[in-house]
Amino acid sequence: MTTFVDRVELHVAAGNGGHGCASVHREKFKPLGGPDGGNGGRGGDVTLVVDQSVTTLLDYHHSPHRKATNGQPGAGDNRSGKDGQDLILPVPDGTVVYDKDGNVLADMVGHGTTFVAGEGGRGGLGNAALASARRKAPGFALLGEPGKGGDIVLELKTVADVALVGYPSAGKSSLISVLSAAKPKIADYPFTTLVPNLGVVTAGSTVYTIADVPGLIPGASQGRGLGLEFLRHVERCSVLVHVLDTATLESDRDPLTDLDVIEEELAQYGGLGDRPRVVVLNKIDIPDGKDLADMIRPDLEARGYRVFEVSAVAHLGLKELSFALAEVVSKARAAKPKEESTRVVIRPKAVDDAGFTITEEDGVFRVRGEKPERWVRQTDFNNDEAVGYLADRLNRLGVEDKLMKAGARAGDAVAIGAEDNAVVFDWEPTVMAGAEMLGRRGEDHRLDTPRPAATRRKDRDAQRDDPQREYDEFNPF
Secondary structure, eight states: OOOOEEEEEEEOOOOOOOOOOOBBOOOOTTOOOBBOOOOEEEEEEEEEEOOOTOOOOHHHHHOOOEEEOOOOOBBBTTOOOOOOOOOEEEEOOTEEEEESOOEEEEOOOOOEEEEEEOOOOOOOHHHHHHHOOSSSSOOOOOOOOOOOEEEEEEOOOOOEEEEEOOOOEEEEEEEEHSSSSOOOOOOTTOOOOOOOEEEEEEEEEEEEEEEEEOOOOOTTTGOTHHHHHHHHGGGSSSSEEEEEEEEOOOTTTOHHHHHHHHHHHHHHOOOOOOOEEEEEEEOOTTTHHHHHHHHHHHHHHTTTTTEOOBTTTBBBBBHHHHHHHHHHHHHHHHSSOOOOOOOOOOOOOSOOOOOOOOOOOOOEEEEEEEHHHHHHOOTTTOOOOHHHHHHHHHHHHHHHHHHTTTTTTTTOOOEEEGGGEEEEEEEOOSSSOGGGOOOSOOOOOGGGGGGHHHHHHHHHHHHHHHHHHHHHOOOOO
């Protein structure tokens, strides 16, 4: 059973906003004391937070569906509903968040970095908040908005200073086990290491992290073996260490060829050409390994590599290697631009943006805009007065004026929202404000009149189903 997961698909859903309440205050000698319906609570957010104590995405592999709590509905006596509780999801340092199309949403590096993956829906207003001088006792309230969410992909890229790369069984796991306190699985067969191992090394005053990346083979950048799955863990490393086996039992391999093959795979993967390289010739405790190391060392140094001969089993050359890596890491850190303290920049989204567009598609006038779409989601279409209130809001926003300029006529189909989730109705221009035309609470007499488009459709259906009409068409004499 795997204990390390570095890529998962997560299904997040923020909490829905609570509905507003339509209530009238009643007490002794005050049968109609005015509206007192409270507002609904806000839905909870789904937030990703970097936590240093988390090292894998295993929890989300087993439980990929995460949902925040909903806001509570409002109540009478001006009592607002309780807000939903935010859902905090801890993720490892170095997690990259993608949408389902592969676009990067957030690169989460550094303890405490946050990203809101799902925003909770706002609560609906109660009738007390909707009351005005003309609409003194609204018989309706606004519905809470649904929370945002969707499918996201979490991908972990290990944050380390040094990456050990090389063929399977080159001795990378043994090397990291003697340089640090890490205890990876070590065996004498290929692909013993199935997950990246991370260790901390102290060399004098320098402390750095070292990662053991699972063995690479030819074609790893195209998906062969485990290479493509774990090459992403090399991306954030500052130094690459080639671990070459000088005592391999395979007759068709030699250290120089192994180095060329791994370099080719790194080049195919891309983005690693500027990283400093160090070559480690391992297993010099074996006589043949020592002889081969002495033979190929001049060729490697001629290529510009710093070469170290070590033995993880006999603990030979480890101190020199450790301090040399500390020196290279220190130079890489010094070359990086100075990190400035994170500035919290708040850019609130404008809530009074009146922008919207109207387009004609196959005889249907489609209205798109944040405000009109939000108002539609908040409307209870089982309440006539709420529908009339929506019509008044759209009229004040200027939707009707733009519909007229676009060529819409009474009875034409108008859709508000996207194609998969739109509200379609037959448009009838408003003459005066709905608050001046309302009768009893919860009613709007504008909805009592027959709709022109519906009447025309009924007439066409009646003519099509008339048997006398069919007889006259086929028997003209």
